[in-house]
Structure formats: C-alpha cells, structure tokens
Amino acid sequence: MITIKLNGSNVEARRGMTILDLCKEKGISIPTLCYHPQLTPTGACRLCVVEVEGARTLVASCHTPVAPGMTIQTHSPKVIQTRKMIVELLLSAHPDFCPVCNKANVCELRMIAADLGVGLPRFRTKKRYYPIEDDNPYIIRDLSKCVLCFRCVKACREVKMANVYSVGYRGHSSKIIVDNDQPLNKEVCRQCDVCVLFCPVGALVLREERFRKISRKPFIIKG
Amino acid sequence: MSDENLSLELEKLCIHYKRHDDLLSFIKKVHEKCGYLSPENIKNVASLWNVSVGEIYGLTTFYVFLSTKPLGQNVVRVCRSTPCYLENCDMVIETIEKKFNIRPGGVTEDGKFSLQLVSCIGACDQAPAMLINDELYGNLTPGKIETILKGL
Numbered sequence: 001m002i003t004i005k006l007n008g009s010n011v012e013a014r015r016g017m018t019i020l021d022l023c024k025e026k027g028i029s030i031p032t033l034c035y036h037p038q039l040t041p042t043g044a045c046r047l048c049v050v051e052v053e054g055a056r057t058l059v060a061s062c063h064t065p066v067a068p069g070m071t072i073q074t075h076s077p078k079v080i081q082t083r084k085m086i087v088e089l090l091l092s093a094h095p096d097f098c099p100v101c102n103k104a105n106v107c108e109l110r111m112i113a114a115d116l117g118v119g120l121p122r123f124r125t126k127k128r129y130y131p132i133e134d135d136n137p138y139i140i141r142d143l144s145k146c147v148l149c150f151r152c153v154k155a156c157r158e159v160k161m162a163n164v165y166s167v168g169y170r171g172h173s174s175k176i177i178v179d180n181d182q183p184l185n186k187e188v189c190r191q192c193d194v195c196v197l198f199c200p201v202g203a204l205v206l207r208e209e210r211f212r213k214i215s216r217k218p219f220i221i222k223g
Numbered sequence: 224m225s226d227e228n229l230s231l232e233l234e235k236l237c238i239h240y241k242r243h244d245d246l247l248s249f250i251k252k253v254h255e256k257c258g259y260l261s262p263e264n265i266k267n268v269a270s271l272w273n274v275s276v277g278e279i280y281g282l283t284t285f286y287v288f289l290s291t292k293p294l295g296q297n298v299v300r301v302c303r304s305t306p307c308y309l310e311n312c313d314m315v316i317e318t319i320e321k322k323f324n325i326r327p328g329g330v331t332e333d334g335k336f337s338l339q340l341v342s343c344i345g346a347c348d349q350a351p352a353m354l355i356n357d358e359l360y361g362n363l364t365p366g367k368i369e370t371i372l373k374g375l
Contacts, residue, residue, distance in 0.1 A: 166277035168284045179276045180262050180291075181284075 002068040007075070019061035019072060020048055028074050031083060031112045033090075033200055034149035035062040039158055042150045045090075047112065049082055050074045058082060080116075087113050092121035093128065094201070095144050101202040102210055108200035109147060130175070135185040139196060140210055143175055146203040152176060152195035160194045229257070230267050237271045246272055250282065250289060259290045287341045295330045295337035297375060300354040304343035310350040316340065318368045 001012050006026060013022045018041070023030050034045040041063035049058040053071035058079060073079065091113060098104050113119075130143035153165040153176060164186055168177035178184045196204045233253060240249035250260070250268060257264055260283050269276045283289045288300075301307075301315050316327065319338055323331050330337040346352035349361020360371055 163275040164277070166275060166281040168277070168281040170285050170287075177277050177281060177284075180265065180280050 002066065004066055004068070005071040007073060013066045015066070017066055019050055019052075019059075019064050019066055019070075022066055023050075023061065023074055030061055030074060031115060032062060033108060033112060033147065034151060036151055036154075036198060039151065039154040039198070042154065044148065044150050045086065047083055047086055049079060051076050051079050084116050084118055087116055087118045088121045089123070090147055091118065092123040092125045094147065095127055095129070101145070102205045103202035107202065126172075128172070128175075133183040133185075134207070135183045136189060136207075138189055138191070138207055139184060139193070140205050140207055141184050142203055142205070144203075145201050146176060147201055148174065148176070149200055150176075151198040151200065152204060155194050155198040159198075160188075160192055162188045162192070164188060165195070229264075232256075233264075233267055233271060241272070246274075247282065250279070254289050259293050261291075261293075265291075287339070290339075292328075293330065296335050297356055298337050298339060298354075300339045300341045300344065301327075302342070302344045302346065302350070302352050302354075303340045304347075306343075306347040306350040307352060312351040314365065315351050315353060315363050315368060318365050319372070322369075322372055 002015060003010055004013050004022070005011075006022065007028070011022070011026060020030060020032070020035065030048045030050070032045070032048045034042045035048060041060075043060045043063045046058075046060055048061045050061045051073040052059050052064070053073075061074075087109075090109060094109065098107070098110065101107065104110070128144060133141040133143070148167075150167065153167060156162050156164045164178055164184070165176050167174060168181060169175055178186065193206055196206050236252060237249060240246070240252070249272075253264055253268060254260055260268075260279075265279045265283065266276055269279045272279075280291070283291055299319060301312060301319065303312055303316075307315075316338075320326065323336050323338065325331055325336070325338055327338050327340045341354075344352060344354055344359070346359055346361050349359075351363050352359060352361040353363060354360075355371070355375065360367075
C-alpha cells in the first residue's frame with residue numbers, strides 16, 4: 001500500500017493500479033473515451049487527463065500507474081479547461097448530423113460533451129468524409145464518424161483475437177484500416193459484433209440495427 | 224525477379240532482422256530491394272513476421288519515405304516543414320511540377336522521376352531544401368533547381 005494525496009486528502013492505493021482505477025474506487029468520476037475497462041489502455045483521447053504535481057504536462061490517468069508521494073488534482077480549472085477543449089476539437093472534426101445517426105441517443109461522445117457543457121464547437125475545420133462501407137453483410141462502417149479512439153482495433157485484437165483492424169496513415173489523414181486499406185469485408189467478421197459493441201460513436205453499426213431504434217436505454221443528456 | 228525468388232530472398236533476409244526484432248529496418252530493406260512495397264510484398268512481410276497485413280500497411284503509410292505505389296527511377300523529395308515553408312518551398316514544388324508536368328505524389332510518364340512532399344529532412348539551415356534520391360540540395364532558387372535537374 002502506498003499513500004497518495006488525491007484532491008487534497010490522503011488516500012491509500014495499491015501498487016500497480018492506475019490513477020483512473022484509484023479515482024473509480026474513491027468515487028471520483030473522470031470522463032473517458034478511448035479507455036474501456038475490458039481493454040488495455042491506449043491513451044489516445046487524453047480526456048482523462050489529471051494534474052500531477054511535478055509532472056511536465058497533464059498526464060492521462062488511464063495508463064499512468066500510481067507512485068508513492070503523488071499529488072493529484074482531478075478537477076482543477078486547468079484540467080477541466082483541457083478536457084473541454086479536447087471535446088470541442090473532437091466535435092469540430094466530427095460530422096454534425098447527430099439527429100440522423102443511429103447512435104444519437106447512446107453516443108458516448110455526445111454524452112461527454114453534454115456532461116462537460118460543451119456546445120457547438122467554435123472551430124471550423126475540414127471534416128474528414130469517407131464513403132460509407134457497406135460491402136460487409138453484417139457491419140456498416142462509416143469512417144467519417146470515427147473519432148480514432150482505437151477501441152475497435154484493441155477489441156478485435158484482445159477480445160476476438162482476430163486482428164482485422166489496424167491504424168494507417170498519419171496526422172489528419174490517419175484512419176482505421178483493414179488490410180491494404182480495403183473496405184471491411186472479411187470472413188472472420190461473420191456473426192461477430194465485438195467492435196460494434198465497443199465503438200463509442202456511430203462509426204460501426206450492425207446492418208440489422210441500422211435505421212432502427214436502439215432498444216438500450218438512452219443516456220441522460222444534461223444541458 | 225520472379226515472385227518465388229523474391230519470397231525466398233525475403234525469407235533469408237528476415238532471419239537476420241528477426242534476431243534483432245527490427246521490423247522497420249526489414250521493411251526498409253524490402254523497400255530498397257523492390258523499389259516500393261506492393262500488396263504482394265506486404266503480404267509476404269506480414270506472413271514472415273506473423274502479424275496482420277493491415278499492421279504492415281499501417282506502418283508503411285505512416286512513414287513518408289516508404290511507398291506503397293511504384294516510384295520513378297529518381298525520387299525528388301521536397302521538404303514541406305515549417306522552416307522550408309517559410310523560405311517558400313511552394314516555389315520549389317511549383318518549379319518541379321512545371322518541369323516534369325506532374326503533381327506531388329505522381330510519376331512522370333517515362334517513369335524517370337517522381338515527386339514527393341516530405342516532412343523535415345534535417346536541412347533547416349539550408350531551407351528550402353530537397354532530396355534527390357539520397358543527395359541533399361539546399362538554398363534552392365528556380366535557377367538552381369533548373370541546373371540540378373538538368374545535371375541528372
């Protein structure tokens with residue numbers, strides 16, 4: 001056991017756990033997008049950043065292990081401002097046709113934006129539009145909506161052990177690719193919807209669920 | 224080189240690189256040998272290293288010096304990072320475009336030249352700079368480019 005100062009109070013933590021794990025145990029909620037409890041952390045979205053005293057930058061709590069003597073601030077003004085900016089930037093590159101999106105009410109990006117009080121983004125950026133891939137009889141992939149959280153890549157690798165997806169290209173043009181950047185249409189995808197379940201936005205949708213109301217209870221969107 | 228010979232050679236090469244767990248150097252070597260990474264090559268490399276095809280393709284497309292499309296005999300790489308941009312690299316690109324009548328990323332019809340836009344090549348002190356094959360040319364002006372290209 002090690003002692004850590006979390007938001008001003010001393011708490012006990014086990015060696016090897018991440019800051020996010022600790023916060024969850026202590027009932028502090030930190031927004032996450034690319035993190036999923038069943039997958040290894042990626043640290044791509046930076047939404048879970050916290051302030052650690054002495055660190056050069058804000059650190060992503062999902063993959064930073066706790067260390068003795070850490071002083072952590074999870075909701076300082078700087079952290080909140082950073083998170084808001086990240087969501088705003090994500091939204092500015094995300095297509096704005098939520099009302100017709102299949103995941104409209106159950107979209108994690110929308111939920112986080114609402115929770116943090118981020119409205120319409122101030123920035124006008126070039127959006128990345130890709131043709132919808134519906135070659136596959138099971139999954140419809142719309143990469144325009146993809147936020148590059150890499151959850152589908154990890155889910156396919158770690159849950160299904162199939163390694164269908166990987167990350168290709170660089171910078172603004174980076175995208176999730178299948179083989180030599182081909183449309184998703186593989187035999188291993190038959191009857192498998194692992195990546196669809198892990199996708200936080202509407203980029204991956206089951207063909208049968210498309211245009212149908214998702215029966216899951218919608219998230220309560222504040223604000 | 225026939226396909227079978229090539230895959231045999233790759234297999235031999237692979238042993239050395241695998242010992243050092245150095246996939247990127249191996250891809251570089253394959254790129255050097257074949258000129259570019261064709262879908263066939265990518266498939267071969269993937270099966271040799273026991274990873275998915277997408278992984279190799281992703282790695283190849285990440286690095287601007289590795290190509291998945293056939294290149295010309297001489298590759299002109301124009302730096303487009305900030306120092307070169309400030310020193311008017313657009314002029315360099317335009318001059319070459321006009322000279323060869325190709326767009327960035329393209330190959331001339333006779334297959335002799337291809338033009339590529341790359342990130343920093345470490346010649347910021349000589350901006351604007353370009354690489355032709357492995358040769359560095361700095362402090363470029365339209366006249367200078369003309370002479371360099373004529374000399375090739």
